[in-house]
Amino acid sequence: MIMPAGQQQLLLPVRPWFIWISLLLALLLEMTLEMGLGGRTAWLPELLALALLFWIVHEPLRVNIGIAFLFGLGLDVHQGALLGQHALAFTVLGYLGTRVHRRLLWFALPTQALQALPLLLAAHALQWLVRLLAGAGWPHWSALLAPLLEALLWPLADWLLLAPQRRPHEPDENRPL
Amino acid sequence: MPLDTVDRTPPSLFKQGHSALSKLMVLSALAVLLMVVDTRLRIGQPVRAAVATALTPLQWLALAPVRALQTGSGYFGSLQSAQQEAATARTELIRQAQRAAQVEHLTQENHELRALLAMRSKLPVKAQGAEILYDAADPYTRKLVVDKGQAQGVEPGAPVMDGYGVLGQVTRVYPLVSEITLLTDRDQAIPLLNTRTGQRSVAYGQPRLGQLELRFVAASADVQVGDLLTTSGVDGVYPAGLPVARVASITQQGEGGFARVLCQPLAHMEHALQVLVLEPLANGLPDENVKPVTQARPGSGQGPKPGRAGQESPR
Numbered sequence: 001m002i003m004p005a006g007q008q009q010l011l012l013p014v015r016p017w018f019i020w021i022s023l024l025l026a027l028l029l030e031m032t033l034e035m036g037l038g039g040r041t042a043w044l045p046e047l048l049a050l051a052l053l054f055w056i057v058h059e060p061l062r063v064n065i066g067i068a069f070l071f072g073l074g075l076d077v078h079q080g081a082l083l084g085q086h087a088l089a090f091t092v093l094g095y096l097g098t099r100v101h102r103r104l105l106w107f108a109l110p111t112q113a114l115q116a117l118p119l120l121l122a123a124h125a126l127q128w129l130v131r132l133l134a135g136a137g138w139p140h141w142s143a144l145l146a147p148l149l150e151a152l153l154w155p156l157a158d159w160l161l162l163a164p165q166r167r168p169h170e171p172d173e174n175r176p177l
Numbered sequence: 178m179p180l181d182t183v184d185r186t187p188p189s190l191f192k193q194g195h196s197a198l199s200k201l202m203v204l205s206a207l208a209v210l211l212m213v214v215d216t217r218l219r220i221g222q223p224v225r226a227a228v229a230t231a232l233t234p235l236q237w238l239a240l241a242p243v244r245a246l247q248t249g250s251g252y253f254g255s256l257q258s259a260q261q262e263a264a265t266a267r268t269e270l271i272r273q274a275q276r277a278a279q280v281e282h283l284t285q286e287n288h289e290l291r292a293l294l295a296m297r298s299k300l301p302v303k304a305q306g307a308e309i310l311y312d313a314a315d316p317y318t319r320k321l322v323v324d325k326g327q328a329q330g331v332e333p334g335a336p337v338m339d340g341y342g343v344l345g346q347v348t349r350v351y352p353l354v355s356e357i358t359l360l361t362d363r364d365q366a367i368p369l370l371n372t373r374t375g376q377r378s379v380a381y382g383q384p385r386l387g388q389l390e391l392r393f394v395a396a397s398a399d400v401q402v403g404d405l406l407t408t409s410g411v412d413g414v415y416p417a418g419l420p421v422a423r424v425a426s427i428t429q430q431g432e433g434g435f436a437r438v439l440c441q442p443l444a445h446m447e448h449a450l451q452v453l454v455l456e457p458l459a460n461g462l463p464d465e466n467v468k469p470v471t472q473a474r475p476g477s478g479q480g481p482k483p484g485r486a487g488q489e490s491p492r
Contacts (some may be wrong), residue, residue: 005423013441017345024235027235028235028238028239029239030241031235031236031239031240031244032240032242033309034311034314035239035240035243035311035314036242036243036246038447040312040313040314040315040316040319041316042316044314058327062196064197064200065197065200065201065204066200066204069204069207069208072208072230073211073228074228074232077225077228077229077232078229078232078236078314079313079314079315079317080313080314080315080318080320080322080356081315082212082215082315083211083214083215083224083225084207084208084210084211084223085208085209085211085212085272087204087207087211088205088209088212090206091200091201091204091205091208092201092205093195094197095198095200095201095202098197099197104271130212131317132348134212134216135316136317136318136363137363139316139317140316143316163461166373173233
């Protein structure tokens, strides 16, 4: 059987509630990190962006651009940023994700992370551009670290978010598959 | 193998909703519209308030471990540092008590002098305490979020101070929380009075340095390092006489004829915990019908309207 390089076994189907829980948890974790580190840390990876891209690539029929938009709007309000800044970035991220989802999963994990990097960078660059146009000036140079860290977290996201689907199913002596 | 592990509702091949490109177009346009509404038209507040209310439980949940860590770390502080802190607080209290007695006397004197000069008396400013929840994560601005909102009567534009000086101004009010823009934010300005010379000026935020800058101060102006700057009260937002900053450095700028004056804010901008939200001054004017004691401007028929000052957007 032809298997994608990044995948060692056949996966069980995803449970929709797990997608929602994981997206909400990503938002929660991102908020906690931001508030715990005292805010205004430009290098902090956007876990929500990573989780959204991950699910859009893996389950494009369940997580779509509209959901990415809504989560972006929530993050805008929470951060007190320009309304629509994250919404626009996540919308574009979602679109790019749907464009590449057919081929991305056929690569090995490190290559997947490398291919996700330009997408994540584009989402961040769009935010920098929007704030520049809105008159807020350039961000600190450490903002460049955020998409890098997100791409580095891709294998971790793969391991964590696909774990429920990697469960071995109940073995059946009569039909060993 | 049980049947429920198999995805029994295969996705339809031909009905997949709108294409990704059309969704991108529509939603991007919507996002850009929201940005324009938020920056130019200033009517994005209802959208914000609605989303913020929906987010509130999530925010409290996310804040819980942070608060637990903050309070938990207090348990491991040494006895010595706690005693030291208590001693400092006691000394400070004695100093404040002495000053308070002085102020009492001066207030009485001021009241009588104002009565003698037939000037309008100043109203006491109402205030309420609030606790800082977190620093807003937007790296472009300097903002805090406190745990008092519309429900507690916080108004947009209200000045905020901590125990040491003016901290900033309430810029957005949500039902349960509100956002404070610090004085060090790029877009924040505050009119100041030099207590040594009586000279008035306006300070702008310098977020990179965490300081304030007095702009357009003549190179020959009488400003010295260490001068105390207080609010001048001419803006109708900040009550007069609140300490704001001390002059930290003065640099002469070549040919410009202006000096670059940087001031260190007295308030603890980055690690304040408790703050005081004052009522905006414009709401506390004694009587709308009393003619303001200001000269009528040439060209305009009447003096400035008393109720309007400070109601414009703080940005």
